[in-house]
Amino acid sequence: xxxxxIENKNIVLKAIIIILILIIIGMVVYxxxxxxxxxxxSLDVEEKKEKVEEEDKKEADNLKPLVFxxxxxxxxxxxxxEITNSEFDVNVTLNSDxxxxxxxxxxxxxxxxEVSFEYNINNFQNEISDVLIGIFGWDGYSASIxxxxxxxxxxxxxxxxxxxxxxxxxxGKINEVEDIVSIKRIIGKQKNSPVGGGYSVAAQKKxxxxxxxxxxxxx
Numbered sequence: 040x041x042x043x044x045i046e047n048k049n050i051v052l053k054a055i056i057i058i059l060i061l062i063i064i065g066m067v068v069y070x071x072x073x074x075x076x077x078x079x080x081s082l083d084v085e086e087k088k089e090k091v092e093e094e095d096k097k098e099a100d101n102l103k104p105l106v107f108x109x110x111x112x113x114x115x116x117x118x119x120x121e122i123t124n125s126e127f128d129v130n131v132t133l134n135s136d137x138x139x140x141x142x143x144x145x146x147x148x149x150x151x152x153e154v155s156f157e158y159n160i161n162n163f164q165n166e167i168s169d170v171l172i173g174i175f176g177w178d179g180y181s182a183s184i185x186x187x188x189x190x191x192x193x194x195x196x197x198x199x200x201x202x203x204x205x206x207x208x209x210x211g212k213i214n215e216v217e218d219i220v221s222i223k224r225i226i227g228k229q230k231n232s233p234v235g236g237g238y239s240v241a242a243q244k245k246x247x248x249x250x251x252x253x254x255x256x257x258x
Contacts, residue, residue: 105221107241111248118227118236118251125224125238127172131184137166142184142196142207158207165190169222173240175253183256185240191218193242195256213242213255220245227251 109120129144139161146154169187173195184196186209193216194209201207221243229235239253 105243105245106247107223107243107249108247112241113248113250114254115227115251117230119230120225120227120239120241120251122241123224123226123238125174127174127179127182129172129182131170131172133167133170137168137189138163140167140170140184140186146202160184160196160207160209162208163188163194165192171222171224171240173224173252174238175240175256176237185222185242185252187219187222187242188212191220192216193219193222193252195252197257200257210257213252216242216250216252216255218244219250225251227253 107120107122109118110116112118112120127144128147129142132141132143134140139159141157141159143157144155146152146156163186166189167186168189171185173183173185175181175183180199182198184198186194186196188194192212194212196207196210200210219242221241223241223243225239225241227236227239237253239251241249242252243249
């Protein structure tokens with residue numbers, strides 16, 4: 040009888056030990072699983088934070104004003120350049136659809152009779168981010184409309200040629216000019232020479248280097 044009681048107690052004790060072991064194992068598994076979730080969440084938070092910081096850095100870089108350095112011309116090292124804010128008696132306006140412009144004014148700037156005109160230019164495949172009138176040389180004879188496209192390419196309309204052909208349109212992309220973020224009117228003056236140079240347009244990249252478009256377009 041006594042032995043049976045001892046056996047019963049041992050069985051109960053073993054059962055309790057087994058139950059405690061199972062509880063401990065369950066707690067360990069739960070804690071490990073919970074920590075795994077917490078660790079994963081922590082990684083996700085860290086990745087999101089890094090992504091936000093990277094996007095903020097890119098945005099900050101984009102907001103930095105580009106410094107114009109005359110020595111960073113890619114295709115002409117014989118000139119000294121400076122930015123010019125010269126105004127002309129013709130206008131080009133980007134429409135709200137960003138795929139067309141209005142070119143208007145009078146032909147007096149180009150040496151013709153002062154006859155008013157207005158053209159809608161709309162044969163663009165991509166959106167336009169900026170547009171200006173570029174004078175090449177010292178007068179308006181070689182002027183072109185210059186378009187900075189959203190994809191970083193540059194298109195143009197040679198005004199004299201378009202007028203002669205009575206076909207105001209984009210004449211397409213300027214070859215090899217890409218990754219452009221800004222277009223500016225500039226004046227170039229020949230280094231070590233009192234002659235040469237004239238107005239042009241700088242097509243500037245993000246790193247500050249730029250193309251002098253005077254030698255790259257057919258006007």
